[in-house]
Every structure is written in structure tokens, then in C-alpha cells.
Amino acid sequence: MANKQVLVLGAGQLARMMSLAGAPLNIDISAFDVGSEQIVHPLTKNVIGHGLNNAIASADVITAEFEHIPHSVLDICEKSGKFLPTTQAIKAGGDRRIEKQLLNDSKAANAKYAIIEKRADLDAAIEFVGIPMVLKTALGGYDGKGQWRLTDAKQVDQIWKKVSAAIEATPHQAVVAEEFVPFEREVSLVGARRVNGEVAIYPLAENVHVNGVLSLSVAIDEPELQSQAATMFTAIAEQLDYVGVLAIEFFDVKGKLLVNEIAPRVHNSGHWTQQGAEVCQFENHLRAVCNLPLGSTQAIRHTAMVNILGQNRVPESVLSMPQCHIHWYGKEQRPGRKMGHINVCGHSHQEMKEILTQLASVLEPAAFPELKDRVSKL
Ligand code: AMP
Numbered sequence: 001m002a003n004k005q006v007l008v009l010g011a012g013q014l015a016r017m018m019s020l021a022g023a024p025l026n027i028d029i030s031a032f033d034v035g036s037e038q039i040v041h042p043l044t045k046n047v048i049g050h051g052l053n054n055a056i057a058s059a060d061v062i063t064a065e066f067e068h069i070p071h072s073v074l075d076i077c078e079k080s081g082k083f084l085p086t087t088q089a090i091k092a093g094g095d096r097r098i099e100k101q102l103l104n105d106s107k108a109a110n111a112k113y114a115i116i117e118k119r120a121d122l123d124a125a126i127e128f129v130g131i132p133m134v135l136k137t138a139l140g141g142y143d144g145k146g147q148w149r150l151t152d153a154k155q156v157d158q159i160w161k162k163v164s165a166a167i168e169a170t171p172h173q174a175v176v177a178e179e180f181v182p183f184e185r186e187v188s189l190v191g192a193r194r195v196n197g198e199v200a201i202y203p204l205a206e207n208v209h210v211n212g213v214l215s216l217s218v219a220i221d222e223p224e225l226q227s228q229a230a231t232m233f234t235a236i237a238e239q240l241d242y243v244g245v246l247a248i249e250f251f252d253v254k255g256k257l258l259v260n261e262i263a264p265r266v267h268n269s270g271h272w273t274q275q276g277a278e279v280c281q282f283e284n285h286l287r288a289v290c291n292l293p294l295g296s297t298q299a300i301r302h303t304a305m306v307n308i309l310g311q312n313r314v315p316e317s318v319l320s321m322p323q324c325h326i327h328w329y330g331k332e333q334r335p336g337r338k339m340g341h342i343n344v345c346g347h348s349h350q351e352m353k354e355i356l357t358q359l360a361s362v363l364e365p366a367a368f369p370e371l372k373d374r375v376s377k378l
Contacts, residue, residue: 001025005316007032007059007082008042010075013329014050014266014282015042015339016067017274019287021282027290027356030055034069043330050074052368061289061290063244065265067093068140085244089264092240096138096261108232108260111251116175117167122160125177126153132180137166139173142329145212149180181258183251189218189229189248190270192284192294200284200294201230202277205269205305207249212338216374217269218304219276221312228257236262245270245285268307268338269373275325275343276303302352304378306359308340311367318342318362323355353378 003026008015011031019029019042031042032055039049041196049055052073056062062083067090076089077083092098103110112127116135125133131153137146146166149161167173191201204226208216216260229250236259237246247267250257270281278293279287286293301323312333318324328340344359346352353375360372 001027001292004286005030005058005060006286006289007039007055007062007374008065009034009062009069009077010065011040011045012065013331016329017271017327018065018266018282018286020055022286025283025286025292027286030059031065034073037065040360045330054074056082063265063285063289064362067091067264069094071249074359085186085242085246085264087238089242089246093262093264094139096136096141097174099262100176102239102262106232108233108236109257110257111181112179114177116163116177119160119164122156122177126156129177129179135163136178137170137173138176139170144201147212148175151180169331175310181251181253183253183258185252186246186249186260187225187229187252187257188217188267188319189226189233189267190245190267190281191230191233191237191297192245192281192288193242194288194294195243195291197238198294200297201233201269202273202297203299204229205272207269208370210369211365213307213309213338214226214268215307215309215369216304216371217272218378219272219299220374221299223259224255225252225257232257232259240264245281262299265372266354268341269305271341272305272343273297273321273325273343274327276301300348301347303343303345304352304356306342306344306356306363306368306371308337308342309367310335310337310339311364312339314342315362318359321355321358323352324359344349349378 006103008031011033029042039055040048062077074087078087092102114128132151135148163175186207187204193199203219205217208221245266247263249260266281273280276296323345325343344356356375
């Protein structure tokens with residue numbers, strides 16, 4: 001097995017964790033900051049070069065840690081023949097119109113939808129999708145941003161003002177109107193696919209969002225749901241001829257899964273795999289894009305992940321708690337920003353829950369909203 005140089009588009013925490021996971025396999029990561037066009041070391045952030053062409057020239061493989069990448073950059077990467085998972089997958093992750101088409105082409109169950117570009121489309125969407133509906137910008141939306149809810153026909157004019165302003169603000173923008181899904185909970189699946197079609201899929205995670213941002217993820221063992229999710233994962237990954245780790249977020253509606261969205265990359269709801277699975281999502285992504293055998297995705301213990309949002313410290317006592325693992329991202333503190341996460345394990349669900357309860361009692365409630373309450377319901 002030879003040393004490999006992998007270039008990651010994006011220089012955030014996902015590139016950082018890929019770098020940490022790649023080192024034992026002799027896989028070196030450099031990160032390309034798409035905004036500044038600097039090539040940086042993913043851990044130190046030291047600038048090691050400039051320009052996309054130089055970054056591409058020194059890489060064996062190119063991959064991405066986010067999906068909102070200008071198509072011009074993706075096209076240059078595509079031409080190099082080194083880019084994985086495929087630029088089409090990244091485009092689907094960054095544009096809800098392409099994503100919805102992909103889900104239908106893959107026969108993956110998802111909410112009924114219509115595309116809105118002008119006022120008449122909104123009226124047609126109300127007719128087809130019905131009220132209540134969720135409206136989402138096709139481009140640039142994440143963590144619940146760029147979304148509106150239409151719950152009453154009286155709100156139509158008011159909603160149109162917001163929707164039309166969003167459409168006008170960004171070139172090629174549109175809005176996807178989606179049927180409101182009365183889900184019981186949100187779950188997600190992370191898995192890897194290799195170029196020969198081999199797949200390795202992790203156990204599902206149940207996710208809790210607070211104000212649209214992931215707060216808590218817990219790996220679950222529910223064979224019936226797992227099988228539905230795995231079937232859709234395989235269909236979508238095959239449709240895209242995908243190589244690497246792919247994440248799929250689902251709504252659980254009375255035991256039937258509907259895809260909410262896909263992320264063509266390693267994902268926040270898969271961070272629990274660092275301590276909870278035989279081989280973590282970061283290593284498996286690198287193995288897949290370097291065309292190496294995939295590692296086992298089996299859960300090795302009960303694991304949950306708590307996001308650290310907007311805080312740059314947690315009590316030192318967390319380090320002395322058994323089976324708690326802190327992962328900082330080395331980022332500048334900003335309100336609400338994902339600064340790190342804590343993985344909490346247990347030999348049983350009960351033990352994991354007890355440690356989570358202990359953790360929740362020492363963390364500042366304001367910085368970890370609803371954590372205590374959500375943990376008590378596990
Ligand atoms: P998204 O950015 O698509 O993940 O949406 C952010 C959050 O809004 C999701 O995690 C859901 O909680 C909620 N949401 C999105 N789409 C729908 C829908 N069609 N019906 C009900 N809730 C939704």
C-alpha cells in the first residue's frame with residue numbers, strides 16, 4: 001500500500017478529521033480553501049500553497065467536505081480525472097432540484113414537491129402539494145436556513161414576498177415546495193461505496209435538531225428501519241456511481257422512511273463512528289476514494305454524539321468521565337458555530353444514557369439547549 005496525497009475541497013473540521021484518520025494509513029491530506037484559493041494544512045491551517053491548479057497537480061485524489069462549491073471549480077476538478085465521489089453527486093447535494101430528481105430516479109421515497117420560480121408556480125404548488133407545505137431555497141440552504149412554512153392560505157401573499165426576494169437575490173435560484181411531513185423523528189444513514197460497487201453501511205443514527213442545527217446523534221439498532229435505509233442508500237449510491245462516504249437524512253413516519261436530503265460527504269451525524277464503530281466514517285471515506293478495501297462499519301459499543309455549539313471550552317471534568325471523548329475543531333469562536341463534539345459510549349444503552357446524563361449535568365444548559373431533556377427520553 002503506497003502513500004497517497006488526498007486534496008479536500010474545504011478546510012473545515014471534516015478535512016481536519018479526515019487528516020487525523022488518514023495518518024495511520026499513510027494518507028496525507030491537504031485542504032483547499034475555495035474562498036481564498038489557499039492550500040492549507042488541515043490541522044495547523046498553515047498555508048502550503050496557492051491556486052486550484054497547483055492543488056490539483058500535487059494530489060493523487062480530490063474529494064470534498066461540503067457541497068456548496070462553485071460549479072466552475074467542480075468542472076476543473078472533474079477534468080483532472082481525480083475527483084471523487086463524482087461532481088454530479090456534489091451538485092445534487094448543493095441543489096435541491098437536482099437532489100429531488102435523483103431521489104425519484106433512485107425510487108427513494110421522499111416528500112411530494114414542486115419547483116417555484118414565479119408566482120403562478122406557487123399557486124400550482126399549493127394545488128399539487130397542498131397546505132401545510134415547507135418551502136426551501138434550491139441553492140445555498142443548510143441547517144434549516146432559507147426555509148419557510150406555509151400553514152394557512154391567508155399567508156400566501158406574505159410568503160410570496162419572502163420567496164420572490166430569495167429567488168431574485170441569487171442567480172439560478174428557485175424554491176422547492178415540499179409537502180409537510182408529520183414525522184415522529186429524524187434518522188440518518190452513513191455508508192461508503194467503493195468503485196467496484198462494494199458498500200459498507202453504518203447503523204442508523206437518531207438525530208435531535210435544536211433550532212435547525214444538529215445537537216445530539218445516537219446510534220440505533222433497529223433492523224427493519226436499517227433495511228429500508230440501506231436499500232435506499234444502495235439505490236442512490238448506484239444511481240450516482242458514487243465513490244466515498246454518502247450520508248442520507250430521513251424522516252421516520254410511523255416506521256416508514258422518507259428521504260429528507262442527502263449529503264455527498266462525511267457527515268456530522270456520523271461522528272459517533274470515531275469511537276463507536278470498528279472503522280470510522282473518515283477513514284472509510286479515505287479508503288473508498290483511494291480504492292482500498294473498506295473497513296468494518298459494525299458498531300462496537302453503544303455511542304452517542306453531542307455537538308458543542310458556539311462554546312470554546314467545556315469543564316475539564318468531562319475528561320475524567322469514563323467513555324467520554326472530546327473532539328475540538330480548532331475554530332474561532334462564534335455564536336452557534338460548530339466548535340467540536342463529544343462522543344459518549346457505554347457497554348449498554350443504559351450505561352451510555354447514565355454517562356450522557358452525567359455529562360448533561362456539568363455542561364452549561366444555555367450552550368446545550370434541551371440536552372438534559374432529550375437524554376432523559378432516550
Ligand atoms: P433541511 O434543511 O431540509 O434538513 O430541513 C431542516 C429541518 O426542517 C429538518 O431537519 C426538519 O426538521 C424540518 N423539515 C424539512 N423539511 C420538512 C418537511 N417536508 N416536513 C416537515 N419538516 C421538515
